[in-house]
Amino acid sequence: MRITDEKVSVIVPAYNAHDTLARCLGSLVNQTLQDIEIIVVNDASTDDTWEIMSRCEKQFPDKVIIINSDRNRGAGGARNMALDMASGEYIGLVDSDDYVAPNMYELLYSKAKDGDYDIVDSGFYQEATDTARLYTGDELTGILNDEKRKRLIAGGGYLVTKVFKRELWQKPVIRMRENVKCLADMDILIYMFLRASSIDNVKEILYKYCDLSDSATKTMDVDAYFDSVYGAMQAIYDSCHRMSTYAGAIAAVEYAILSIYSFGINRCIYDQIHKYGASTEKIKIYFDEVGIKEETLLHKLTLLKNKIVSNGYDMNPFVVAKIKELDIEIMKECDKRFGRG
Structure with missing residues (x-):
């Protein structure tokens, strides 16, 4: 029987993710943080994505929740389905193409709790360019003011390298746009920088971003x-x-x-x-x-x-x-x- 009210809920939208989903989920079920729920949403895939998810749930029933969407909603719509049922104090987002370090969510959650931060960011590695980066530098951390918010917004970044207090998504309710081909996260990231009161970072490369050659933006x-x-x-x-x-x-x-x-x-x-x-x-x-x-x-x-x-x-x-x-x-x-x- 699953434990509810976890420390972190990690949301994974998956569409035709046969080649990458097992690696992604493997990096999540083996997290050093124990009180974690992994919510995987099958976005009406036409391959064996659902079967891969189902096997993972059967092997890790105390951690993994799977949802089968009856229609394709895009990554944003799939994430919304998971957000509606997430119970964690903090929310993390992972794309099914990517994978994370085994201690990612333990480090992010620990830092978040240390200072009661609304958002904690981490570094990421991009395979396509062989580069690593942390968008949230030390000078932007702590209690947010106009200057820090401006620099965070202008600097950009990604949702997937961060954890967010669940209340940022719920009070008031904010959800992602459905069926978006590109630029799907930008409005939410800006909203979060404006909504949050504080932010911190973990200065380690914890998220591995894998740029697929047939990604939607290229075609x-x-x-x-x-x-x-x-x-x-x-x-x-x-x-x-x-x-x-x-x-x-x-x-x-x-x-x-x-x-x-x-x-x-x-x-x-x-x-x-x-x-x-x-x-x-x-x-x-x-x-x-x-x-x-x-x-x-x-x-x-x-x-x-x-x-x-x-x-x-x-x-x-x-x-x-x-x-x-x-x-x-x-x-x-x-x-x-x-x-x-």
């Missing part, structure tokens, strides 16, 4: 990419702009929105950039030769940006410091052409 068409970009921009604004901490961090939040805006524009004019090369002198040509469908998408994207971004480019220190001058000029030209209702 996505323009329409699907646009939907992801538009949805992420809208979700960041919708989930965050009424929060009491929003005004103090607005420059960083709008930088994040404008970064996504730039991604969307550049995808729409990709063929022109590829044809003529990346140069500020060619910007007008990029837009002169854009297709009718892309014009429609750019118009919709620009109207949204104008609605949810209150400040310009040149006065935002994060935009000036982090977005290339060419991309800023491309955004300005797009605004001129498509910014009218």
Whole structure:
């Protein structure tokens, strides 16, 4: 019989994860933290993902809970199903492609309890680039203020390297967007930085990120990419702009929105950039030769940006410091052409 009210609930969405799920789950069931529940959601897979999950549950019934979704909801929707039943003091998220160090959740939970922190972050290793990084440096830890929140938001990072107090997801209830192809986590990460009161880190590489060659972002068409970009921009604004901490961090939040805006524009004019090369002198040509469908998408994207971004480019220190001058000029030209209702 399972013990409820665990220290950490780890949520794993799985879709057609035959090649990686066993390794992922193996790294979780062997965690040195004993009071842990692992909630695995089969996102309507068409391979043997469900069978792999079922075998794991039978072998570790005191740790593993499995859920079988009747339809494909994407990673966000699958995570939501698990969030609704998670009992842990803290929530961890792991992708089925990846795996974690055996002491990851013991270290994160111990640090979280030591200072009653809302969030604790750790370092990660990325196989594709053979690089390791910790996004939350010591200077950003402790009680959060406007400056720390701005730097955390502008710095980025990942949900999967962290644990979060469960109440951050529940009071009020916040859930992830379903059926999102890319940029699925960005709005939630920004929301968490605005919602949390404190953060700390464990300066060890605990999460192993495995970039698969056939990942969705590499094969996505323009329409699907646009939907992801538009949805992420809208979700960041919708989930965050009424929060009491929003005004103090607005420059960083709008930088994040404008970064996504730039991604969307550049995808729409990709063929022109590829044809003529990346140069500020060619910007007008990029837009002169854009297709009718892309014009429609750019118009919709620009109207949204104008609605949810209150400040310009040149006065935002994060935009000036982090977005290339060419991309800023491309955004300005797009605004001129498509910014009218």
